[in-house]
Amino acid sequence: MEKYLSQLNDAQLAPTLQKDGPMIVIAGAGSGKTRVLTYRIAYLMHQGVDPFNILSLTFTNKAAREMKARIAQIVGDSEAKNLWMGTFHSVFAKILRIEADRLGYPSNFTIYDTQDSDRLIRDIIKQLNLNKDIYKYKQVRSRISSYKNSLITVKAYFNNPELIEADVAAKRPKMGDIYKEYVDRCFKAGAMDFDDLLLKTNELLTRFPDVLAKYQDRFRYILVDEYQDTNHSQYLIVRALSDRFQNICVVGDDAQSIYAFRGANINNILNFQRDYDDVKMYRLEQNYRSTKNIVNAANSIIDKNKTKLEKVVWTANDEGQKIIVNRLLNDGDEGRYVASSIFENKMNNQLKNSDFAILYRTNAQSRAMEDALRKRGIEYRIYGGLSFYQRKEIKDVLSYLRLIINPKDEEALKRVINFPARGIGQTTLDRLLVAASHYNRSIFEVMKNLDKVDIKINSGTKQKLSDFVTMIESFQIMNETANAFDLAEHVVKASGLIKEFNKDQTPEGITRIENIEEMLNGMKDFVEEQKELADTTGSLAEFLEDVALATDMDNDKDDGDKVALMTIHLAKGLEFPYVYIVGMEEDLFPSAMSMNTRSELEEERRLFYVALTRAEKQAYLTYTLSRYRWGKLIDAEPSRFIEEIDDEYLEFLKPKEHQRANPMLDADIFGDVEPDKIRFKKPKKRTTEKKPPKFIPPKKLKPVSKVGGSGEDANLFDGKLAKGNIVEHMRFGKGEVLKIEGVGADTKAEINFENGGVKKLLLRFAKLEVL
Ligand code: ATP
Ligand code: MG
Numbered sequence: 063m064e065k066y067l068s069q070l071n072d073a074q075l076a077p078t079l080q081k082d083g084p085m086i087v088i089a090g091a092g093s094g095k096t097r098v099l100t101y102r103i104a105y106l107m108h109q110g111v112d113p114f115n116i117l118s119l120t121f122t123n124k125a126a127r128e129m130k131a132r133i134a135q136i137v138g139d140s141e142a143k144n145l146w147m148g149t150f151h152s153v154f155a156k157i158l159r160i161e162a163d164r165l166g167y168p169s170n171f172t173i174y175d176t177q178d179s180d181r182l183i184r185d186i187i188k189q190l191n192l193n194k195d196i197y198k199y200k201q202v203r204s205r206i207s208s209y210k211n212s213l214i215t216v217k218a219y220f221n222n223p224e225l226i227e228a229d230v231a232a233k234r235p236k237m238g239d240i241y242k243e244y245v246d247r248c249f250k251a252g253a254m255d256f257d258d259l260l261l262k263t264n265e266l267l268t269r270f271p272d273v274l275a276k277y278q279d280r281f282r283y284i285l286v287d288e289y290q291d292t293n294h295s296q297y298l299i300v301r302a303l304s305d306r307f308q309n310i311c312v313v314g315d316d317a318q319s320i321y322a323f324r325g326a327n328i329n330n331i332l333n334f335q336r337d338y339d340d341v342k343m344y345r346l347e348q349n350y351r352s353t354k355n356i357v358n359a360a361n362s363i364i365d366k367n368k369t370k371l372e373k374v375v376w377t378a379n380d381e382g383q384k385i386i387v388n389r390l391l392n393d394g395d396e397g398r399y400v401a402s403s404i405f406e407n408k409m410n411n412q413l414k415n416s417d418f419a420i421l422y423r424t425n426a427q428s429r430a431m432e433d434a435l436r437k438r439g440i441e442y443r444i445y446g447g448l449s450f451y452q453r454k455e456i457k458d459v460l461s462y463l464r465l466i467i468n469p470k471d472e473e474a475l476k477r478v479i480n481f482p483a484r485g486i487g488q489t490t491l492d493r494l495l496v497a498a499s500h501y502n503r504s505i506f507e508v509m510k511n512l513d514k515v516d517i518k519i520n521s522g523t524k525q526k527l528s529d530f531v532t533m534i535e536s537f538q539i540m541n542e543t544a545n546a547f548d549l550a551e552h553v554v555k556a557s558g559l560i561k562e563f564n565k566d567q568t569p570e571g572i573t574r575i576e577n578i579e580e581m582l583n584g585m586k587d588f589v590e591e592q593k594e595l596a597d598t599t600g601s602l603a604e605f606l607e608d609v610a611l612a613t614d615m616d617n618d619k620d621d622g623d624k625v626a627l628m629t630i631h632l633a634k635g636l637e638f639p640y641v642y643i644v645g646m647e648e649d650l651f652p653s654a655m656s657m658n659t660r661s662e663l664e665e666e667r668r669l670f671y672v673a674l675t676r677a678e679k680q681a682y683l684t685y686t687l688s689r690y691r692w693g694k695l696i697d698a699e700p701s702r703f704i705e706e707i708d709d710e711y712l713e714f715l716k717p718k719e720h721q722r723a724n725p726m727l728d729a730d731i732f733g734d735v736e737p738d739k740i741r742f743k744k745p746k747k748r749t750t751e752k753k754p755p756k757f758i759p760p761k762k763l764k765p766v767s768k769v770g771g772s773g774e775d776a777n778l779f780d781g782k783l784a785k786g787n788i789v790e791h792m793r794f795g796k797g798e799v800l801k802i803e804g805v806g807a808d809t810k811a812e813i814n815f816e817n818g819g820v821k822k823l824l825l826r827f828a829k830l831e832v833l
Contacts, residue, residue, distance in 0.1 A: 063108045066136050070094070070101060077311065077344040078102045081109060084304075084338035086289075087313040088331070090375035091360065091675035092351030095313040096635065099285050100129050102311060103145065104136040106283055113144040117281040117303070121288040121635055122613045123148050146281070150296050151256060152611040154263040158254070159607075161266055161273055170467045170603060172253040173610035177452055178473040179203055179244075179255050186243045189495075192236055205229075206241055210257035211293045211325040213264060216242045250504055251472035260295040267302045278306040288635060289314035289334075293325040301337060308338055316371050317364045320631060320669045322661075332371075347374045351637050351678055353382020359681075359711035360674045366706050367664045384713040385674075385681045387646075387704060393427070396684050397434030400642050403682065404625060405438055407640060415441055419626040419638040421673050423651040427644060428627050435625060445628035451609050455563060455574040456581055460609065462553050466537045467603050470504035482562040485526050493517055494527075506531070533557065546602040547585040554578060630673040641677035643670075646685040646701040670703045782832075783811055789830045791815060791823075796833070 120126040126147040134142035162169040229237040289312035304310035390396040461474035480486040592600035652666035797815035
């Protein structure tokens with residue numbers, strides 16, 4: 063153990079060695095917070111604390127697995143195995159299964175993912191005859207989510223005039239009714255959504271003192287990573303569980319709080335000292351991750367935020383390279399630059415793909431990066447986005463499997479009752495739903511008792527329904543003895559799913575089959591893995607639990623050497639030698655939706671701080687001159703965050719010749735320019751320039767004199783523009799018309815622009831204003 067403790071500095075040792083009592087470690091990025099938690103757990107065990115009594119909560123299950131593996135290295139496998147580690151959701155889902163009957167839930171309850179919730183909400187909006195343009199299901203879902211995370215139950219909602227008034231003011235007076243129906247339907251389906259996992263845990267711990275006492279006694283030592291991003295519901299759980307022994311250690315960085323939009327409450331960190339007696343507060347100041355340049359640049363950014371705890375972060379690491387800032391034409395150009403830079407870095411420094419990460423503000427930005435990496439033959443992996451388990455064909459298989467475990471599961475049933483088609487139409491389903499509501503039973507129960515319920519369904523359809531019930535019941539019988547893999551393999555065949563997907567021999571159809579195979583392979587691995595562990599059996603229920611709780615980070619296996627692509631939100635806690643932060647533009651980052659208040663802008667700034675501090679050796683920032691947003695090509699302006707970094711840490715690349723080597727690739731922004739006619743200004747000898755050019759907002763176009771740009775009805779352009787006219791172009795600025803050529807749709811103008819020289823533009827596409 064001494065050997066391991068010597069891997070900590072003095073500041074890190076103090077919280078590691080303090081065995082008991084409440085403590086908080088507040089420290090900047092890369093200062094070893096996660097390392098302290100890991101070593102602390104190992105040290106607790108070394109001092110004789112039973113791993114059974116330690117609970118550690120992390121941001122992803124992957125982080126938990128890594129932590130456990132590291133601890134196992136220190137204290138040995140068999141000891142580490144009994145630690146309770148994972149995300150809030152995965153740990154409390156386990157506890158809820160054990161205690162489900164207290165809350166009237168079956169222990170095999172289903173966990174609805176957001177797709178399931180969305181489908182149910184859309185159903186309810188339809189059923190209540192509400193206008194779906196006013197009651198947008200995503201907004202409704204996020205509203206319900208925020209009630210739950212603030213522990214506002216349906217009853218509490220209806221007892222709170224302020225909440226009702228707020229929804230009335232937002233022109234959604236029926237929100238409460240939707241909420242109530244949603245909760246009822248989930249309950250009847252034996253299902254919990256993600257927010258329920260926390261809400262119901264709170265309910266369990268407050269309503270049943272004996273249950274609370276049991277888990278308080280069990281979890282004598284509680285540790286929480288990324289504490290700055292806990293929401294109110296999570297906060298209350300931690301507080302309740304730690305109340306008796308008060309051995310609670312939380313670590314976090316207020317400067318990295320980036321989940322306020324999902325209800326994270328930074329006050330949890332700020333008020334920690336108020337919540338417990340005798341809190342020890344530790345600070346770590348030395349960053350081990352990044353170069354001086356990166357650490358100082360990140361400090362200069364976060365300094366601009368007013369709401370923050372004062373912190374020192376320094377590093378003894380090398381000065382390192384300056385942060386490279388590059389301006390590109392558009393997203394295609396940006397992708398090509400990033401891909402070629404990765405390629406060069408790999409060649410010059412003998413690096414692996416996994417040494418690189420590309421981070422972006424929104425998932426949509428990944429496409430251009432993927433295209434460029436593919437063309438360069440660089441392997442990459444996208445984290446987040448639509449996860450494997452949310453693909454249609456996979457959800458179809460999973461729905462059958464979910465029904466086996468929990469036949470009340472309404473969303474699963476609706477998904478597969480008539481897929482593959484077996485002649486059970488929407489009308490029948492609607493009638494079943496009405497009957498289920500009338501008898502206060504699940505649809506499956508109604509289907510099992512068709513003879514006893516009052517329902518208008520003809521005998522042919524009744525037979526089909528009863529065949530379906532028989533099929534599911536036969537799977538249930540098999541589930542009593544078979545493992546998850548064998549059962550699933552049987553189900554995809556017996557249900558007709560494979561046959562159905564095999565009908566489609568297009569590449570997409572074939573991919574679907576391959577995905578199902580991939581899932582079965584995964585199940586096989588799962589079964590094999592579980593065999594080695596004493597406390598699990600590789601059952602279907604266990605597999606489904608794993609799938610339901612896999613976070614965006616966990617869904618992706620670490621298979622091989624790949625460049626990592628992900629949103630900045632997902633990158634929290636991670637580190638990479640080389641980091642490219644792309645799309646550094648106003649309205650994208652900071653996001654247009656987060657610029658209304660100072661606190662929103664400060665959250666964006668913290669997000670940038672998180673992004674930059676992921677880099678160990680070298681960071682790159684790129685922005686483009688124009689970008690498609692909401693289907694329109696717009697001028698982009700460099701992000702204010704670039705300006706906020708002290709210049710001494712930056713190196714601005716001069717746009718290079720190669721980026722414009724093939725202007726046809728970028729014809730969309732140039733108008734239809736003939737390549738050989740383009741004369742770019744020669745790049746100056748100097749390779750760096752001080753600041754990106756200041757953005758001058760384009761003048762409003764006067765509609766009367768506007769020509770071109772519509773891409774149709776070219777006759778209109780004849781005669782409107784003449785030699786000698788002075789025109790203005792959104793990007794190239796003012797210019798003089800030298801020549802008009804061609805007629806109709808082919809009319810071209812040769813224009814000498816102030817910024818860009820002579821260009822030939824196809825008037826059909828060029829957006830010009832005659833001055
Ligand atoms: P973040 O805020 O990004 O989550 P963190 O504070 O959790 O960062 P860690 O991830 O624990 O920081 O540590 C950052 C890096 O520094 C890791 O690679 C870790 O192994 C290394 N490190 C931390 N402490 C030391 C130390 N005392 N000696 C050597 N390396 C260290
Ligand atoms: Mg960390």
